[in-house]
Amino acid sequence: MTILNPYLSFRDNAREAMEFYQQALGGDLQVMTFGDMPGMVEDEAENALVMHSMLTTPDGLVLMGSDTPAHMEYQAPQGVSVSLSGSGSDESSLRGVWDKLADGATITMPFGPAPWGDQFGMLVDRFGVSWMFSAGDSQA
Template sequence: MTNLNPYISFRGDARAAMEFYQQALGGDLQVMTFGDMPGMLQDEAEQTLVMHAQLTTPGGLVLMASDTPGYMEYKTPQGVSVSLSGSDEAEIHAAWDKLADGATVSQDYGPAPWGGQFGMLTDRFGVDWMFSGGEGNA
């Protein structure tokens, strides 16, 4: 089996973001810092930065993230969104409600012309999300 998983880069906010996503989506969060892997950094002051974090939900969603150390170029993707979709509209709506806290909403979550519900936001960490719930979403 092959998986395609979002892997989000942060500049010092990875732990806070992943803990926020865990509160919104549930699941098990595993976090490894650069300090857990000696010799990985040029700046010892960055030991608490997240080298790798993985959130795995009971439904099988996997979201990964890390912090970008100061010596590496930090790139924010443009035109990329994390998309959360499914036939359980109540579950998608609940995730929307939680992730919308502190977010900039670009399209309210509501009826979509193609059926079901749809909405878009940029969360408090600057990550773009799209939500599709209800009929026609698998």
């Protein structure tokens, strides 16, 4: 069985982003810095940056992320657009996550009634990550 997990790249704010996601989604956050693995960065000032982080939520989502050090090219996503998607029948739980991620976000579509009868919404969080949420009976 193959498991696909989202891996997010940041320039200098991976720790802030991953702690924000932990606050919104709950779970256990593991963080390894470049300083934990000597020789991984050319500039020692980058030792505090995140080399790898992994958030494992109570619902089983594994979200990973890291900073891109200055000696490596960082390119914001282009072309293909990817969104993280949250869905299920527990509307109050999904709305709680939505409300937390909406802090500082650009709301693309408010979380509310959708034409197919569920609750649906889309946002781009303060770190530039796109999210979609769908709650209702068709998600059970």
